[in-house]
Amino acid sequence: MATQTESQYSRYKEEFSSFLTDTWIGYAFVIPATVLLAVVIGYPTLRGLYLAFFEVSLLNPEQMEFVGLQHFRALAADPIFKAALWHTVLLTALAVSFQYLLGLGLALALKEKVPGAGIFRSLSMVTWVMPIIVMVIIFRFMVQNGFGPVNIILDSLGMRTTYWFGEPGVAFPLIVVMHVWRNVPFYAISLLAAMNSIPKEQYEAARLDGAGPLERFRYVTLPQISYVSMIMIVLHVTFTFKNFDIVYLSTGGGPLGNTEVLATYVYKQAFEQYALGYGASIGVVMLILMLTFTIVYVKLEEVD
Amino acid sequence: MLKGLGVGAAASLAGCGGLGGGNGDGEQALMWEYGFPNTEGAEPVWRNKFESMYEELAGEEIQISRYSYEDLRQKFLTGASTGDPDAIEGTLSHLSEYIAAEHVEPLDDLADSIDHLDGYVDSTVEAMTYQDTLYALPYEGNARALFVRQDILDELGQDVPESAEAFHEIGRMINDEYDDVTAFHNCTKDGSVRAFQEWMTHIYQHTDQLYVPDGDGWQLNIEADALGQVFDNWYYQIYAADNPVGDPDDLGTGWQTNDPGYINGNYAFIESGTWMRNWTSGENIQSTDAAKDILDNKTLIAHPAHADGASRGTFLEVKPVMVNTHSDQIEKGKTAVEAYTHPETLGEGMAQDPEGSGKAMTPVHDDVESTIENENWQPLTDIFTTGRALAKATWGPVREEFYTYMQEVSYGETDPYDAGEQFHEALQDLESEI
Structure with missing residues (x-):
């Protein structure tokens, strides 16, 4: 009896010791990354949240005055902020929708092994890896008044030419086009990879059940690319929502504030008006909106 | 979000101090710059001269x-x-911000100890001084000038316009006579810093300073009508009027269109600076030969035209070199400033650097000779x-x-004089903030 108890105790001890060892090894692996993330992501985030409740100048960041929710009240009455928020939401919705739909269409076309698909796959990432400044220079050149290729074509068709980034009403759609141009191939490649992982037998079975191309897409393809779709959409919604470079380099937020987005407004508040606290409060609004979107979207995807 | 938070966090990092300064006494000094030209493979004469001058003064490399x-x-x-x-090297507007942020070290003691201080052009040293304290030394200066296509004016039998009215008249004449040239851009x-500098050029024709010191703050020093005149002459008449002097299809563009546009022969007038001198190649230039012809033979430099009741005046850029007051190696920083602004560095290095000679056209020191050789460019010294x-x-x-x-007037959304009134009020509101 004593031997049995001793043996049980020994087994528990071994298991506990093994658990502890394994766990601590796990912790040991995780801790460096956690500390790094805390420093690189956690600290700036918390600091930004903190600053949003203070009046603080970029030129004298040591002098901080607690103002509570004053910045958020000011944001509610700030017409430029409201316009920038609307532009940001509209830009994100349009850019991500077009990117997804065009990327999906392209992926379906590539899946059917259209001629040139191999070359496209090789070249497709060029737009995505291209530095944003290079992309903006190319687009600026393309719509340059007089000698830009777009204007040369329009002129040959007897249509109006101008510097289109300087045209109210056209500058904003052009920003959308730049986002779409940059990201569609990445969507296509990612969705194509997800489609290629679907077993062919499922399509065969659907065909035997009398499913046409649309049904096969709706009931076989779409459900099985939804996870990749979710990742792509969440990533690009956040990327587009906080994107600064594309707008700032191409229009600076103009003309007449037509392309002002939250990211450019944060920059102007922090680095031109020196209003760090107010800029941080805009950042907090962006954080809340993005977190809400991500949580809701991921939950909906799980339910689905 | 990250932009906003990054700004805050970066500023807080900057504000918290105590993170250790510089490289320690035993380490080389560190300098941040943007002044040296990108020589693209050619020998960087100016940078080399600066490095050797620093080594000579400090006994080590930088x-x-x-x-x-x-x-x-x-x-x-x-x-x-x-x-x-x-x-650190920078621009005048940077210097103002760094002084306000208390990031730059006073250099009065350095000025007292160096031999070459007396040779600087007075106005350039004044530009480095705030409330009787010297915060930087100048190394380069340039004034905004009117670049004129002399050949076009000759063909039209016109003189260089001095008044804004004459400028508009000749500009409209050019637009009528030439299909492939627009009078002005x-x-x-x-957000274009260049746009702000161009505007300041015309502000300085109406007032010595837009803001003047008032106790510890600033007071606006211009009438609303003058602001309206500047908007009218240089934005409304250029882009929004019935017969505009410029091309409304150029609205929303920056220096990337302005300078190469002139060099490529698209514009008859622009306001620009010394950096144009050797800009005859690169991605924005359509033909090197044509660019050389325009800059060498067809360009005349003149004072920017001014409105009735205004006078000659223009935006002066003087580039400062400063010392970080938080550095652990302030003396090394001062040596870097001395080496960077030394007449030998400027004379032998900056002036001889084939890519940088535009910077030496209007030197800030008596011991540095101007590199202006072309007669048409001589007025730069007077300007x-x-x-x-x-x-x-x-x-x-x-x-x-x-x-x-500016955009509201240029796009014809607001009357220039109404904009002048509103802008005047906005600028008054900023007196306590700047």
């Missing part, structure tokens, strides 16, 4: 990091308190003397207000 002016400013404003860099892009440097206010909020009203 580290140099290059950033664009925008990055230079942001990184220094948010990170100067860490102690890096020891010395200036920058109207939101330089009429230039006015930015007051030591923090100009960011003024710039932001300017872009709004």
Whole structure:
């Protein structure tokens, strides 16, 4: 009896010791990354949240005055902020929708092994890896008044030419086009990879059940690319929502504030008006909106 | 979000100090700059001369990091308190901001100890001084001038216009007579620093300084009507009037259209500076031969035209070299400033650097000879003397207000004189903020 108890105790001890060892090894692996993330992501985030409740100048960041929710009240009455928020939401919705739909269409076309698909796959990432400044220079050149290729074509068709980034009403759609141009191939490649992982037998079975191309897409393809779709959409919604470079380099937020987005407004508040606290409060609004979107979207995807 | 939070965090890092400064006494000094030209494989004469001068004065080498002016400013404003860099080069508006942020070290003792201080052009040293304290030494200066296509004026039998009215008249004449040349271009892009400088050029024709010191603050020093006149002459008449002097299809463009546009022969007038001198190749230039012909043979430099009741005056850019007051190696920083602004560096290095000779056309020191050889470019020296440097206010909020009203006038959304009134009120509101 004593031997049995001793043996049980020994087994528990071994298991506990093994658990502890394994766990601590796990912790040991995780801790460096956690500390790094805390420093690189956690600290700036918390600091930004903190600053949003203070009046603080970029030129004298040591002098901080607690103002509570004053910045958020000011944001509610700030017409430029409201316009920038609307532009940001509209830009994100349009850019991500077009990117997804065009990327999906392209992926379906590539899946059917259209001629040139191999070359496209090789070249497709060029737009995505291209530095944003290079992309903006190319687009600026393309719509340059007089000698830009777009204007040369329009002129040959007897249509109006101008510097289109300087045209109210056209500058904003052009920003959308730049986002779409940059990201569609990445969507296509990612969705194509997800489609290629679907077993062919499922399509065969659907065909035997009398499913046409649309049904096969709706009931076989779409459900099985939804996870990749979710990742792509969440990533690009956040990327587009906080994107600064594309707008700032191409229009600076103009003309007449037509392309002002939250990211450019944060920059102007922090680095031109020196209003760090107010800029941080805009950042907090962006954080809340993005977190809400991500949580809701991921939950909906799980339910689905 | 990260932009906003990054700004805050970076600023807080800058503000918290105590993170250790600089490289320690035993390490090389670190300098941030954007002044040395990108020589693209050719020998960087000026940079080499600076390095050897520093080595001669300090007995050791110096580290140099290059950033664009925008990055230079942001990184220094948010990170100067860490102690890096020891010395920094920049623009006058940067100097104002760094003084306000208490990031730059007074250099009066350095000025007393160096031999070459007396040789600087007075106005350039004044531009480095705030409330009787010297915060930087100048190394380069240029004044904004009117670039004129002399050949076009000759063909039309016209003289260089001095008044804004004559400028508009000749401009409209050029637009009528030439299909492939637009009379004038200036920058109207939101956020364009160049647009702000062009506007200041015309402001300085109406007043010595837009803001003057008033106790510890600033007082606006211009009438609303003058602001309206500037908007009318240089934005409304250029882009929004019935028969515009410029091309409304150029609205929203910046220097990328302005300077190469002139060099490529698209414009008859622009307001620009010495950097144009050797700009005859590169991605924006359509034909090197044509560019050389325009700059060497067809260009005349003149004072920017001014409105009735205004006088000659222009935007003067003087480039400062400063020392980070948070550095652990302030003396090394001062040595870097001395070496960078030394007449030998400027004379032998900057002037002989084939890519940098435009910078030496209007030198800031008596011991440095001007590199102007072309007779048509000689007026740059005279224009330089009429230039006015930015007051030591923090100009960011003024710039932001300017872009709004400038675009409203240029796009014909607001009457220029109404915009002048509104802008005047906005600028008065900024008196306590800048």
